Amino acid sequence: MKTSWLTILPVWLLGTIVTASTPLQYCSVDAEEKTDLCFAVASFKNSTTQANDLSLHISTKFVVDATGWASVAIGPKMDNALMFIMYPGGEQGRITVSTRTTRYHAIPKVVSEDAPETHVTKTWIDDTGLYNAQIMCYNCESWSGTTLDVMSPSQPWIWATNWDQPTHSDDVHLKLRPHNAKGFTMLNMASSYSESGDIIAQVSTQRITQEPNTDDAGPAPPTMQDESDDHHPAKEHHKHSAFGLVSLHGFLLSFGFFALTFGVLGIRSGSSKSYKIHWTIQTGGGSAIVVGCLMGIYLSYKHGGHFGTFHQWIGLSMIPSVIIQGLLGYLHHVNYLKYGRRTAVSYYHIWLGRAALIIGNLNVGFGLNLAGAESFKWFTWYAGLAIQLSVLIPMWYFYARGKTILDAVRNKPVAKDVVRYESVEQDAFIVDDELDEFEDEGLGHDDLKNGKD
Template identity: 25%
Template structure:
């Protein structure tokens, strides 16, 4: 980095392109940091420099008034950027102390992805996987002349910069938890609870569905947290977020309807309108929740998981419907047997349904 007293700044930045993006920012933390972020474009050897401002531990926002003359490339496994900012004294004075021999900087590396972020300077980026700090002696970077490369023949060499320190690995735990608990709830637990209603009892059905609802609440909480981290999700206007909120409301209504219906039915032994709504609303909410997962991977730039997800859902769907057919046939067969057993009664004697028989029950 090189700066002139008239407010011009020359920046050279290079780093591995094995990561989806690389970045350097001013200060000791992301709060109030001016960041220079580089990522690949849609071409094989191109790259994009995006100057952004960070307000905290979330995705920095693009500064449209910061348009440097730059040359960014992606060759031989490295991003390389040579940029010149004109009339930048106002933000330099706020973010960089040109008289400091140990001006603090931060750096970060994005996750390793198979696709590029696109060529737009406003392109969304994922949470970093590595970050750290270093310092630079800015007293050696300032001159009265126009800023330029500090090496021979217009090349840049490292000068006045410390070794990196405070280097740490990072992982987007919130996104992982959100994906796991939501998929677990809608692909496995909710369908399992529906089957247990036929196989076991209403009580077990209720407990399993309650457990699934708790998973959905956890998923909602992590989803809200994740939404604060990225510019594309802060306004809750993506299809995934909108459908997700609808699904959450549906789950809450289902839980209430099921509980109230069971209480009334237990007292009156009569079907209720709430029960009918519960019967049809459940599958609708379940299907909507299953469909919403691939929309989430698109928002999270993880669409490579959609095919494996679809395969798992398809296999479990086949098993689920096979179990339902088995239940239907078993119920029909038992009903036929009960009718046959009942028809053997005579002289007005009480007919005993098969499902009420036990080891102490005798047919006469």
């Protein structure tokens, strides 16, 4: 029997439409992670430019109204990825979409002019509270940061969400806090590609992953760089374990710089055991700093081997600084016993120590910011700084007036004919055995302090 073309044509057209609109959707819905995110993608050849354009629909629900952000990005990791970020706008019912990128794991910034042209075609909030944004990325394959292949059966994508940052802003440059949850997927882009005709990606009402031929997509690539210790491809947490490497790294460095302050207090206390107190505390604090920095290097290599933040570079400089500072302290002690006065080494030791203490404390803050630390850790850091200042400021005040800490505590006046107290060059650097030798020669503690031979 002869088949009529009028009968075949409708069937062929229907098949073409179904093939071109094959659903390509990824969802992560996890109540524990406070995440409800879906995104759908489709691509087609632009008949005018002959380039491949990308349609993207992001649909997410925020736990608290006007709070949080959601991001979808092209590529296997944050470094150089093209990111589409959305968050509640400045007024009720508005949505802000920001196209950004970053280097390594730094805070994403709005893309430069050489990025593909993007256009937000539609934004809306539906009756269920879902925030939606449809985005067109023209000639999206031209992005040079990470590779996009609209014909790839295994194109890497990453996503991230934050549920607790107050956003509620129309500013596309709004500084974002780190994500609370994140993940990746491999999408069969070829399944939703069309050689002709505009296709608009649409997230379905079923908030589940819908992707044909996912079994052929291949293994998952590395995901966004993170400092998490519980690294699992199916469910990854940005929140660090209280006893994980990241938290231990931060604790050791916080403790180390905090301890250095009391080591300085020890050497200027005026006690006969000042030197022993000083070097004991500084050795312990310095060791904690070196170990903490080595852990930071390990964590950086574990998550891609990139060193692109001030926190990392300052941390790298701290290792040689602390080691050199210890050697300078020892040489200062030896030279003072030999010459009875400060030498150039003494001043190097003093000023390098001051710089390391200030910069190190600040770098702990940079680390907290990089890790997206919760409020309790920030409060602890601020409290630690306040305690250190409450120790250092009075100490320097009394030192400028020629008093040791013990003199100030005992309210002991300083005689005009007494040599001004300078902890780093007087008997504070004489250990007990050496003090005994001086006493055997008839020179007591007061004689040394008055500079007698």
